[in-house]
Amino acid sequence: MSYPEPRYLGENGEISAVFRSAETGPELVSPSGTRTHYLATHALTGGEFGLYKVEMGPRAPGPSTHFHRTISESFFVLSGEVRLYDGDRWTTGRTGDFLYVPPGGLHAFRNDSDEPASMLMLFTPGAPREEYFEKVAETARRGGPEFAEFLLRHDNHFTDPGGGPLKA
Numbered sequence: 001m002s003y004p005e006p007r008y009l010g011e012n013g014e015i016s017a018v019f020r021s022a023e024t025g026p027e028l029v030s031p032s033g034t035r036t037h038y039l040a041t042h043a044l045t046g047g048e049f050g051l052y053k054v055e056m057g058p059r060a061p062g063p064s065t066h067f068h069r070t071i072s073e074s075f076f077v078l079s080g081e082v083r084l085y086d087g088d089r090w091t092t093g094r095t096g097d098f099l100y101v102p103p104g105g106l107h108a109f110r111n112d113s114d115e116p117a118s119m120l121m122l123f124t125p126g127a128p129r130e131e132y133f134e135k136v137a138e139t140a141r142r143g144g145p146e147f148a149e150f151l152l153r154h155d156n157h158f159t160d161p162g163g164g165p166l167k168a
Helices: 129-142 144-153
Strands: 035-040 050-056 072-079 081-085 090-094 098-101 108-110 117-124
Touching (some): 050 129, 072 081, 072 090, 081 117, 090 098, 129 144
Antiparallel strands (some): 035 050, 050 117, 072 098, 072 117, 081 090, 081 108
């Protein structure tokens, strides 16, 4: 195994780091109260990865079982308990627990507890997940061909009958 080919060809480095304060509020608050912080979007990282902090309230639903063809997804539990599905079984993830899902891997998550929970979600390579997060509930309500095209465009392939994005 070796390092990839150099992508920065300068001699002295450059000032290009981006800081985000912990005080920054979420970019998205869903109807269920889930708060999503866009820590590093595909636009910021040039498509290398996308990193999001998700804060779920008690009994917050998550997506039903699905997979992605083009991206991997990783989950790191920051606080509370998050139910994580690895395609075979549900596990209760607690602070510090981690789940990696390669492309094609079945997965789902939710908060079944009576307490809030938070986690980091990492997508590699970076994909424009922000539009998916922001519009999935509204598009699912409308359903039909528009919803099917939306899911395809965002590489979300649900396996449950009816292909719903949220399950309690």
